[in-house]
Amino acid sequence: MRSAIFFILAVAVGAAIFAFCQLINNEYLFFAGYVVLQYVVLATAWNILGGYCGYVNFGTAGFFALGAYCTVAIHKLFPIPLPLNMLIGGLVSGTVGLGTGYLTLRLRGAFFSIATLALAVVVQTLITNWDFVGGARGAYVIRPAHAPLLGSYIEYLFVLQLALAVVAVTAARAIERSRLGYGFATIRDDELAAEASGVPTLRLKLIATTLSGALMGMAGAPLPYYVGYLDPSSGFNLAYAVNSIAMPLVGGTMTWIGPVIGAILLGAIQQIATVTISSAANLLIVGVVLVAFVIIAPNGIVGLIETQLRKNPT
């Protein structure tokens, strides 16, 4: 299936989802749905670097919050349309991804991972000490009175995140099937052999890091308008880091659909758990599920399905 056709199908599915939610007409669905869609983007973005290339990024929160704080900073100067905020957030986070990659991707994967962790903390510390965006006290971001095109503002946010999810998933799938995807896979399998086969590994890794960071930044850009009040401890919440790793690993890291499955599954479980038990408990669940899957089912749900299909070809 060509990427263009897939994109049209994805848009159609997205439209159907939105129509379905409008039919049920419960605002909570849009609030919860926004979070799940945000995780679809984060998980897909993480997987481009983590699942395809084999480089683990612990600093998702850094790239994500950077996008959010770009929006805060711009909002305080001169509010602009949200899609523009997303583009700017993507640009900034993508550039930071490029920079981090350039500094650390020549080293082993383990060092890169540790560096991403360090980056997230450095960015958080810088933002915490930047009073213009509220510093440690946080910032209030007031939603505009009217949403362009649609009814309520939350529906508008939902649609934006939905659109981004469609774009992210289409992009991930297109990469998978392209020459770039082969290159990424060789980096994951054996970087030395990849270089010997003519693959420009550093360049490809930088592409992956930049793209991944940019998508994360775009996913974070609408956040201030979603929550209304943003402070560093919630923006840089560890939940983003652990979820963006757990969702692809649980769903399956080798294809685009793994992160989507993982995001929907874990996202839904967490929404339910937060409401029924507590938000700390739901994070514990994510952690336990992550460790369990990594030990027992390393290829995730997609891997389990594939193994079943191979045993019983129907």
Add this chain to the structure above:
Amino acid sequence: MTTAVLEVENLSKRFGGFVALDDINLCVAPGERVGLIGPNGSGKSTLVNCLCGTLATQSGRVRFDGQPVDGLSAHQRTRLGMARSFQLPRPFHSMTLADNVRVPLLYAVAARAGARLTAENIEARCAELLGLVGLDAKARRWPRDLTQVEMRKLELARAIAAEPKLLIADEAMAGLSHSEVDDLLGLLVRLNEAGITIIMIEHIMRAVMSFSQRLIVLVSGRKIADGVPQDVLRDPEVERAYLGQ
């Protein structure tokens, strides 16, 4: 005077205090068949790694086809036309055999040939390459399903896929049966007749002697002989250091 395919001047490599290569000088003419032998640990694979850019060198110069390649990364050298097989096979585990040989086509060859490679071309070429080493029946299989010997053949096929001017085969025949060795020798000779310069690193003396026009001997990181195979084998230093073991 034709430009040498490979010129190595004063190449040295140390790992901490350990000198792996000591002032290596050699020249390979276009179309030559060179054999490289030496005891285990003499630095043969280290030399290959340094020539191909996998390892950085402390001193010395390497010129490929008249062009200095020092400082170029491994993938850049592969694109220029140097290809090597790894002594311990390093296949891409998550891909089929066909995809394994597809990678050099997509990255090393495509950068040169440009639009000549269409999707059908690539498919056909993958099958052809696997066929050269007798693995075409297993094109859709995974490296984990291969025997050690088959993995070495895949390794060689992947190196050939890069359409090199210089092919360095690092112990590609280890573990092969008598007839398999003959098959591979035939393949290498055919490639050489088509214009590819070949450096063969081997322990199987029969293969090295029948294949090489010139023999280079490496012992403890130093080149101790370089010449016609029969003469080199009669060299007393070579006998003492290598053959006498």
Add this chain to the structure above:
Amino acid sequence: MDLSFELLINAIVSGLLLGAFYAAVTSGISISFGILDIVNIAHPAFIILGSYIAYSVNAAIGLDPILTSIVMLPLFYALGMAVYQIYHVSFERRGQEGLRGLAFFFGLLFITEVGLILWFGVDYRYVNADYIGPTLHIGNVDLPLRMLIPGLVSVLLIVLLQLYLTHTFIGRAIMAVSQDQLALRLMAANPVRIKRIAFGISIATAALAGAFLIVIQPVEPSVGREYIGRVFAVCVLGGMGSLPGTLIAGMLLGIVESFTATFYGPSWSPAVSFGFLLLTLAFRPAGLLGR
């Protein structure tokens, strides 16, 4: 910015003491990451676990935290061996340390932190011991005992570990296992068993480090994460597996952090260690005394 001599000297001294503590905290990582090449980013979680155990015992029966940790050493050693066994069977043997091994340790870090939040809550916990209050005064220099004692015991720990690694058979086998597993087998030592022992030792040091931590400062569950940057910065800067290097690097970091906190305020401290780490990785990954 008041650059009085007294302020300066005290910043240096507290930096040295803090640094010695950082070295003790890092000693476990020097073994697991520097020598064994296992990226155990959950190490700070084990340290915090040690802190909370020391706190619980101290609150219940008033036992000194450092003594508690010494009693806990065998348990943490066993825990380390168990964790390594799981890691080895699930990842090392399958060749998947890269992605899944890392995710495993990250998951452990996470589970520990959230588990502690659920059990103890997010309030700061501290211990009571005779040496937490008083301060020694030598001339212009203030030596708070709660920093001096852990600092000195930290140095002792590093010295003992170094002696162990260089003078015992198992210690030398541990150093060798990172370099040549085949030679190790020929010496009739099983590399997996050696690595298991080494990882056990690495986690055992976390018990001590945890006690030192809660003596020096009150702890709450997320404190562990601040230390990830510190331990890896010190480990890399110290040359990956060199214990003397770790001590020097630790003290260097301690002094820089101390200066930053004294003259610019403590809210910048996390950035110091993580910034250190980024700079080291970018420009001198072989460390000060590079291997």
